[in-house]
Amino acid sequence: MFERIKHMLIKEFIQILRDPRMRTVIFVMPLVQTLVFGYAVTTDVTHIPTAIFDLDNSRASRELVARFTGSGYFDMVTYVDREEEAQHLVDRALVKAVLRINKGFGDDLRTGRTAPLQIIVDGTDSNTAGIVLNYAGQIAGRFSEIVLQTRVVRATGQPITPARVALETRAWFNENLESRNFYVPGVIVLIVTLVTLMLSSMAVVREKEIGTIEQIMVTPIRQSEFILGKMLPFALIGFADVVLVTVIAVYWFDVPIRGSLLLLFGATSLYLMSTLGIGLLISTISRTQQQAMMSAFFYYFPAMLLSGFVFPIANMPETVQWLTYLNPLRYFLVIIRGIFLKGVGPGILWPQMLALLLLGTATLWIATRRFQKTAV
Numbered sequence: 001m002f003e004r005i006k007h008m009l010i011k012e013f014i015q016i017l018r019d020p021r022m023r024t025v026i027f028v029m030p031l032v033q034t035l036v037f038g039y040a041v042t043t044d045v046t047h048i049p050t051a052i053f054d055l056d057n058s059r060a061s062r063e064l065v066a067r068f069t070g071s072g073y074f075d076m077v078t079y080v081d082r083e084e085e086a087q088h089l090v091d092r093a094l095v096k097a098v099l100r101i102n103k104g105f106g107d108d109l110r111t112g113r114t115a116p117l118q119i120i121v122d123g124t125d126s127n128t129a130g131i132v133l134n135y136a137g138q139i140a141g142r143f144s145e146i147v148l149q150t151r152v153v154r155a156t157g158q159p160i161t162p163a164r165v166a167l168e169t170r171a172w173f174n175e176n177l178e179s180r181n182f183y184v185p186g187v188i189v190l191i192v193t194l195v196t197l198m199l200s201s202m203a204v205v206r207e208k209e210i211g212t213i214e215q216i217m218v219t220p221i222r223q224s225e226f227i228l229g230k231m232l233p234f235a236l237i238g239f240a241d242v243v244l245v246t247v248i249a250v251y252w253f254d255v256p257i258r259g260s261l262l263l264l265f266g267a268t269s270l271y272l273m274s275t276l277g278i279g280l281l282i283s284t285i286s287r288t289q290q291q292a293m294m295s296a297f298f299y300y301f302p303a304m305l306l307s308g309f310v311f312p313i314a315n316m317p318e319t320v321q322w323l324t325y326l327n328p329l330r331y332f333l334v335i336i337r338g339i340f341l342k343g344v345g346p347g348i349l350w351p352q353m354l355a356l357l358l359l360g361t362a363t364l365w366i367a368t369r370r371f372q373k374t375a376v
Contacts, residue, residue: 008229015206016199016233025198030191030241034248037187043179045131050074051095053086058106064117064143068099073135086120096122097132109147173341184255185340186309188245189332192268193275194300196238200279201296203230205286227368231276238272239265249340258343267335270353273360274328280367303329331355 016022050068054061068074077095080086089095098120108115119136123129174181242265249255257264278299286292305311306320307329313321324330331352338344346353 008226009232012203012230012233016237022199026195026237026241027244030195030244031248033191034184034187034245035252037190038180038184038249038253041179041183041187043127045128045135046073047075048073048097048132048135049077049095050097050099051077051086051089052079053081053083053098053100054079055081055103056101056105060106060109060115060147061101064101064105064140065099067139067143068136071135071139073132074099090120090122093122093124096128097136099136112151180253181255181341182337183309184249184253185336186333188242188249188336189271189307189329190304190309191245192238192241192271193303193329195241196234196272196275197279197282197296197300198293199234199237200231200276201282201286201292202289203234203280204283205289205292206283208287209289227280227364230280231364234276234279235269235272238275239268242268255340257340259339260345263345263349264336264339267332267339267349267353267356270356270360271328271332271335274356274363277360277363277367281363281370284367284370303327306330307333309333325355326359328356328359331359 016026052065054065065076069076074097078089080089080098086098086100090098100118100120102116102118105115105117117140119133119140121129121132171177246257246264250257279296282295282299283292286295306313306316306324306327308324309329313324313330316324334352335349335356338349342348
């Protein structure tokens with residue numbers, strides 16, 4: 001048995017690594033994707049391009065503008081003096097926000113009246129727009145508080161310290177609230193899924209296309225040995241990609257890894273059972289490599305969207321949430337982020353690891369049963 005599997009391993013590695021395009025997919029693509037995702041996938045909202053529409057041009061309005069531009073969140077792109085110009089900038093996506101200060105803003109503050117202030121936001125991206133409005137509200141609120149205190153000092157000659165609730169915040173596991181620390185570990189899941197799924201989905205169907213499946217049919221190799229010989233090379237490649245992406249995440253993007261590396265590799269082995277099982281199942285039911293590739297992508301994108309990588313599962317409709325329990329990406333994402341950011345162990349992650357074990361065992365069993373050596 002072991003001798004037959006050994007020869008299958010040698011054959012698969014030779015077949016995979018002799019193709020330059022396949023070597024690129026295995027080693028170069030994960031590197032490029034990690035760098036692209038690491039820099040591009042972020043929800044941090046800073047340096048918002050902003051236009052200033054100051055119709056008052058008073059000392060108070062200029063001080064307020066300075067507070068916005070000095071906050072680090074708003075970057076002043078240009079000043080406008082007409083509504084049409086402000087609308088043109090927003091329509092062309094040249095600015096994300098327009099700060100409009102009406103005439104009489106400074107006089108209203110001096111006389112104790114409420115001074116209206118308007119922030120116009122491009123609401124195309126509702127999440128970003130909400131964050132921008134929150135930033136603007138905090139800056140305007142702080143400015144209003146300072147104006148009130150200054151007015152009281154001028155009237156009474158005594159500074160006041162208004163009663164307030166002091167909220168002390170503390171973020172665990174991601175102290176600086178950097179979205180990169182949250183998303184980059186998830187990139188490991190996406191890359192390992194894509195690489196192993198693509199390779200394994202074309203493993204059996206490639207034998208059909210090049211005509212070597214007939215040679216395998218006349219050998220004494222069993223179904224389980226054939227599937228195992230097909231799976232092990234891709235599993236080793238999956239581990240290699242995990243190591244590669246983890247090194248980039250830790251030493252290039254400074255993502256902390258607080259948990260056990262042994263647990264990481266153990267969970268990866270459970271996860272690879274699912275992805276390789278699904279890939280081999282696709283390969284056994286496909287007639288051509290092109291069909292297998294399309295089927296793999298047809299599975300990959302819904303699985304990614306329903307994993308919680310981009311959209312929280314709790315925000316999905318209840319019916320869709322039930323579907324996510326059949327998605328191995330969901331469980332591996334929780335494990336990866338728990339190991340990297342929280343440093344938790346099997347005592348916390350055992351439900352996810354058990355789910356991966358059950359899903360992986362089921363998919364491998366179905367793939368093995370689906371492959372009929374004498375009926376290929």
